[in-house]
Amino acid sequence: MSRPKLSSATGTSFKIDIPDGWFTTISVVSRKTYNHLVVVKYEFSGFTRSAKIIDTYGVQNEVMKDSRSGEVTLGIIPQEDPQTISIDAYYSTVGSVKGVTLEADKYRSNRANIITNNKPATAPKEFPDYTSFLIFVEDEPATTKAGDPEYDDVIIAVNILKGFQQASPAPPLDTGSEALTQTGKDAIKEYLDQYTKPGGPGPVIPIPPDGNVPPPVRPPVSPELAALPVAILGAGGSGLYIAMILDTLGIKYEILEGSSRIGGRLYTHNFPTNQGKYQYYDVGAMRYPDTSFMQRTFDLARNRLGLKDKMLPYLRANDNAFLHFNGVTVTKALNKATPLKADIFNQGQSKDGPVPDQYIAQGSGVFWDEILGDLRKLFVDNPFDVAYAKLKELDGHTVTSYLTFVKKIPYSVIKWYETMESRTGLFDASLTETVLASLVFNDPRFEGKTIDWFCFDGGSEIIHKAMTDRIQNQPILNHRAIAIKETDNGQSVTVTFDLSGGPRQVAVSQIEKKYSNVISTISLGCLRLVNLDNIYVSNAQQSAIRQLSYTPSIKIGLQFKTPWWEKLGIVGGQSSTDRPIRDVVYPSYGPDSSHSGTPAFQKSNCMIASYNGMQDSQRLGGLMKGRGTPEEKILLDLVMRDLAVLHNYPLDKLWEQYEDYYPWDFYRDQFQLGAFCQFGPGQFKDTYPQLTQPASRQQRLHFAGDATSTFHGWVAGALNSGWRSVLGLLQNHPEINPKPSENIIDKFKNLWGPSEEWDPKDLAVHNFIAQQLTAINTQQKP
Structure with missing residues (x-):
């Protein structure tokens, strides 16, 4: 069996070869008060990544941190191909650590000793195979005094586990997940039958008996056009996930975000008035049930991003919370x-x-x-x-x-x-x-099975921050797509971006950029406002973009001096009322000793004072006109009054506790224009097949985002849609493969696993029908 091994060691420079499918963690401890630097480079599939692990000047016996992510443990996920990890150790007695200003060549550590340990053959089978390397580094022989231990200035621990993320049979889907996926599969089957069986509404498109459709037949693409990057519109969960996938496949891309922030609905607001570790609330996604339909989300968080230790229990219920209806309040x-x-x-x-x-x-x-x-x-x-x-x-x-x-x-x-x-x-x-x-x-x-729910320590924004840290190309902000058109006779796509929303004045407020393909993850409400006149989008796709329903939803977060509700016996859970605020959600994270007054309490002193949707949210959302406006003064007064009534708490004392507020209406956000999909009766079968097919004469405009998944409204849907859009990209455009000798689709499947929503062969047929119908329809146009 192939195992990790030390392939070379010279001074304080090491190389470790890691077979495919092994998971690696690296942690470093500095034993001295001066600066240390450990440079880690890892290579796989022709790519090279690097990380710089540093300490704090003047601190002894410190666990060193990755200079980019701030994490004390560097995690490297398993790859389909073998990896090589290079480790180099340096030190400096002067300089600032913030800019990693160590002069590596001048201050390389002098020597090292390495101990290798493999899992004993008698270890229980339920524990994974592992190999560990302990590297003990010494800086200068001259600094060693008689009786001092050697090789203890820096200690580098490299732990490599097999099978941490190996492919295994997926657990049985729960009934809901199975039914949701079946909804999508039925919609696709019904759609495919319309064009593959006689008697349908359109031409019959012959499909080979084995279902293996031929690759697209198109004019050759010039090397210059083939080398263009893929545009990912939107830097939310779906867009960042697509970028992570394309990184592993070696496909060039750019992520372009219309707003000034990354994350989309992975949005955490940190209150600026009295800052602290837990002075936040999740404006967007905030809770994650550990169910089978969330498999891809938990794989991302736990395995690929290393956030397992950042997952906290989400407290859904509390018997001391209140119900207030028809003027009556009870626990x-x-x-x-x-x-x-x-x-x-x-x-x-x-x-x-x-x-x-x-x-x-x-x-x-x-x-x-x-x-x-x-x-x-x-x-x-x-x-x-x-x-x-x-x-x-x-x-x-x-x-x-x-x-x-x-x-x-x-x-x-x-x-x-x-x-x-x-x-x-x-x-x-x-x-x-x-x-x-x-x-x-x-x-x-x-029946009776308990579902574990989780939230993230630091809010859901730590997911998009970890994703952003791991992708090669950082999102380009304040680039709002306003037009998409076909260029070069359909062999490229050009996007026009409006830059005027950025924080600084620019000489040119609009620019055009050319791409080989475009994957749009922006909400369909926002896509509806993009000029698509000069790119082929079928009538059915345009209708789907226009008609698909998005649910209104708001949240209003409040920060108080203390979590006063804990004195009422409420820790976590939520209260409900027929008053305008409807639902109040109490925090499941904390305590926060960095905020005055809270160490004696169990959780954060920030709550979601109003979480509601549909008509209730539209009425409160109409008052969200901006801080200091008369409308928002009315809004805040209403929320405080409702909180006082719901909790039987004196209004004056509640105002004494008040510090800050932050309201959010997803329908009023120009970069969302709606919270999440809520299909109407029969709407699913008329929109889902259309939006899971690419547009343009050569299928170069692809749609992603949770609205194009059966799991709409959840992060899992955003990720699943990203998986499907990338596979569709590969099926439609084999020329995008940077290594033609390599089967890039097999590589994609091995690295990113199967999808419960799609069978790859069905998706290939789905795309083939789109190609054929587009060819027919565009030829009929004058």
């Missing part, structure tokens, strides 16, 4: 203990409310537990394909229409369910979408 514990017929919120007709008493006696939770529970139970009582077919029969219904016409439930009861269990207006969404979403978190086949 969740009291609500659970009170008989339903007691009508604690005075909503029944016997208490002058609108809801018939027989429904009050059942409780509003019957909506999720029994009404939708009966639809989830289909997957317990029937084989999956039978249950899924039964659910699809209801695809034309919204939640409201199903409750009205199928379940014969009065309108007042439907609105009561919606108020207590959902968001105002959300029952107008697709019934099947709602059931599928509930399946992900309430799998009837695994």
Whole structure:
């Protein structure tokens, strides 16, 4: 069996050869008060990366840090090809460490001793094979006094594990994940059948019996055009993930972001008023369930970015949190203990409310537990394909229409369910979408199984920061795409960017840049505003871009002097109300000793004072006009008043605790124009097939982002869409392969694994049909 080995060692310069599939970590300790520098270079597949590990001048016995990421452990993920790691040690008795100003040649450490350790043959099989190298470095022989130990100025630990990220059979999908992926597969199958079987709406496109479609037939591309980079529009999770993939494949690219920040909906706001480690809240993605449909997200965070130790338990529930409806406030514990017929919120007709008493006696939770529970139970009582077919029969219904016409439930009861269990207006969404979403978190086949939820220490922004740190080409900010056109007779794509939104004045406010292909990850609402007149986008694709629904959503974060809610027994979880703020989310991270007044408490003193969507969010979002405006003064006053009522907390004392606020409306953000997808009845099958095919006469414009995934609304959907868009790029443009002798698609599959959403052969047929239809349609144009 091939194992890591030391291939060369000269002085304090070492080379270690690592086979494919092994995971490497490197940590360094400086034992002296002067500066040390350890340079690590790792080469694989013709690429070279480097890292500089440094210490702090004047500090002894310090764990040194990567100068770019600040991490104390450098992690190198497994590769398909073997790697070579080079390590060089230097020191300096003078100079500043911030700029890594060590003069390497002049101050190279003098000598070293290395100890190699392999896993004993008798170790338990459940532990991975490993090889470790301990490198003990000495700086100058003259500094060693009699009796002093040698080789202890710097200690470098290199640990290499086998099988850390080896391909293995994926665990069975939970019911929700399986149903979501089946939704996409059915939509694609129905679409493909329209063009591969007689009797469809268009021409029959012959497909080889084995499904192996031929490569595209196009005029040869000149070397100059073939060498153009790929443009990735948008530096959110999907765009950064695509960049990581292209790096491993050796494909040149540029990431261009319209706004002044990286991350998209991986957005954490750090309060500037009284700064500290936990003085933030997640404006965007904030919680991550450890379910099968999140596999790619957890692989990214844990394995590829090394953020496993940054994952904290997310506290979803707390019985001391409050419910406030119809002017009545109770704790969740009291609500659970009170008989339903007691009508604690005075909503029944016997208490002058609108809801018939027989429904009050059942409780509003019957909506999720029994009404939708009966639809989830289909997957317990029937084989999956039978249950899924039964659910699809209801695809034309919204939640409201199903409750009205199928379940014969009065309108007042439907609105009561919606108020207590959902968001105002959300029952107008697709019934099947709602059931599928509930399946992900309430799998009837695994009743009683606990799902672990996580958040990130430092907020979700640490994900995009880690991704940005690992890609070769940094995102180019303040480049807003305003037009995309085909150039060079369709063999290239030119994008026009508006630079006027940047922080500085520029001589030219618009520029054009030419690319071999463009992958757009920007939201469809924003793409709708881009001029696509001069690039072929089918009528069906244009309709999909225009029609796909995005859910309104807002968050309003507040910073207080102390987490006063902890005195009420609330740590984590959330409270709910029918007042405008709707949901309050308490932090799951902390405590923060860097902020005055908080060491005695358990969690951060920053909360999400309002988290809501649909009509509720649109009304509060209309008040978000900018700090200091009359509208936002009204907004802040409303939020504080609602918090006081919800928590039975004196309003004056609440204002005494107040420090800062930060509101966010995704629909009012010019770079989002909506929070996340929420398909309407029947909409999925008419949009998903169109947006998963590339546009332009030569298929050079590709669409990505969570809206083009079956897992829309989640980071997993953004990543899955990135996987699909890159595979589509490779299938459509074999000329983009930097090593023609190498099977780049096999390499992609080995490095980035399979996708539960797509079979590569189905995607190839999907792309082939797009090629053929585009050729037919563009020839018919005058």
